[in-house]
Amino acid sequence: MDKQTTKKKRTSNKGIFVALGVAVALVVIIVVGIVLFFQSPERQLASGFANLVNAKSVGVDGTISAITKNGTYKTTIEAKTNKKITGADIKFEYAGLRDSKLNGAFQTVIAEDGSLYIKVNEAEKFMESFASSFIGSILPEPSDAAAIEQQKLALSPIRSALGDAGKKMEGKWLKVTQSELRSLASGTESGTDCYAAFARKLESDSGARNSLSASYLKYQFIKIEKKLEAEGSAQGYRVSIDQAKLKEFKDSVASNEAVKQLGTCGQDILTLGASDSMNDQSVDIWVDRFTHSITRIKYDKAENGNTTAVDLNLSYDVNVDVATPTETTDFKAVMPVLMPIGQ
Numbered sequence: 001m002d003k004q005t006t007k008k009k010r011t012s013n014k015g016i017f018v019a020l021g022v023a024v025a026l027v028v029i030i031v032v033g034i035v036l037f038f039q040s041p042e043r044q045l046a047s048g049f050a051n052l053v054n055a056k057s058v059g060v061d062g063t064i065s066a067i068t069k070n071g072t073y074k075t076t077i078e079a080k081t082n083k084k085i086t087g088a089d090i091k092f093e094y095a096g097l098r099d100s101k102l103n104g105a106f107q108t109v110i111a112e113d114g115s116l117y118i119k120v121n122e123a124e125k126f127m128e129s130f131a132s133s134f135i136g137s138i139l140p141e142p143s144d145a146a147a148i149e150q151q152k153l154a155l156s157p158i159r160s161a162l163g164d165a166g167k168k169m170e171g172k173w174l175k176v177t178q179s180e181l182r183s184l185a186s187g188t189e190s191g192t193d194c195y196a197a198f199a200r201k202l203e204s205d206s207g208a209r210n211s212l213s214a215s216y217l218k219y220q221f222i223k224i225e226k227k228l229e230a231e232g233s234a235q236g237y238r239v240s241i242d243q244a245k246l247k248e249f250k251d252s253v254a255s256n257e258a259v260k261q262l263g264t265c266g267q268d269i270l271t272l273g274a275s276d277s278m279n280d281q282s283v284d285i286w287v288d289r290f291t292h293s294i295t296r297i298k299y300d301k302a303e304n305g306n307t308t309a310v311d312l313n314l315s316y317d318v319n320v321d322v323a324t325p326t327e328t329t330d331f332k333a334v335m336p337v338l339m340p341i342g343q
Contacts, residue, residue: 045237046220048287048294049271050213053202055293055316057082062312069305071096080318083199086110087322102129109173111324114196116176119325120169127166131159168334173325180331194265201258208258212270215256219249221271225282234286234295241283246271291316 052058061078072095079088087109094102105121120126202209221242228236250267253259259267286296298311 043217043220044235044287044289044292045222045224045239045285045294046217047292048285049216051291051293051316052314053209053213053216057316057318057320059315059318060312061315062310064312065309067307071100077312080320080322081199082320083203084112085320085322085324087320102126104129109322109324110196112196112200114178115324116181117325117328118174118176119172120166120174123169123171124163124166127162127169131155131162165334168329173328174331174334175325175328176331194261194263195269197261197263198258198265198269201261205257208256211256212253212258215249215252219245219252221245221249222285228284228286231286231296233290234288236284236286236296238282238284241271 057080059078059080062076064075064077066073074093076091076093077088078090079086081087088107090106090108092102092104092106094100096102104126107119107121109117111117202212222239223242224237225240226238228238230236250270253267253270259270262269283297283299285294285298287294293316294314296311296313299309301308301310
């Protein structure tokens with residue numbers, strides 16, 4: 001990564017020193033300008049990923065949309081993290097089969113230990129809508145009146161439990177521990193487990209952080225396909241993934257102490273979701289020409305008949321005024337219907 005030269009102004013009563021100082025300043029400006037001008041876009045993008053690793057805090061806002069066989073989903077997110085704690089405001093919209101709809105807004109916090117805290121706006125109303133429209137829509141459509149009644153009877157206990165859960169959640173923070181997240185995921189390692197451990201190690205281990213940054217610069221797996229319109233000082237590029245270099249990059253970081261923490265979460269987070277499954281797809285990335293920070297990433301990803309569209313803006317050195325909620329309600333007490341039998 002390029003190092004910026006810091007100039008210290010010196011005052012002097014003698015004109016010769018003033019003139020010398022001006023000359024030195026001009027030389028520095030010219031040299032830095034030449035370096036920035038001739039630096040390749042691929043190098044800037046590699047630096048962008050490296051800067052993301054080294055950033056003390058990052059803000060993310062944008063949308064993630066999906067089209068599936070069960071309907072369309074749109075999530076609007078505004079989040080910030082200092083790699084120890086993450087806070088996010090999330091809006092969720094669903095339009096599904098048989099004209100079913102579900103909209104909701106949430107506040108979430110992921111604490112340093114990986115515990116997830118959720119506060120649902122108008123929780124009772126949301127859970128009633130979830131119970132009445134969403135659950136029924138994702139089940140096969142009944143073929144006759146008898147089947148409709150049978151489905152209603154089968155879903156009645158779940159709808160009742162979700163309605164009660166909404167009342168208990170109203171105006172309260174819901175805490176979901178790592179063990180509960182793993183139970184919901186059928187015993188597998190949960191996403192926040194992996195990502196929280198990765199972020200903690202990245203923050204505390206400068207060796208792992210520097211090694212990961214160096215790998216981004218060494219294995220430049222981004223190929224520039226097209227130059228896009230600039231957004232302010234950020235230049236946009238349509239890029240594709242060089243699969244051979246991406247494999248080399250992933251192989252090189254596999255032994256990195258921070259990357260090891262990702263476990264079953266996989267390494268796609270290291271490339272902001274642009275993975276080795278995107279052979280015939282492109283990604284649009286904007287990188288600031290002066291700071292070499294990635295400011296926006298946009299792409300569509302098709303997988304298993306589903307299509308996901310991601311459009312995220314990134315900001316750096318944001319104020320992370322997020323605190324772990326202290327007055328909470330336990331997840332198991334609120335929604336036992338979602339916990340595996342026997343827990």
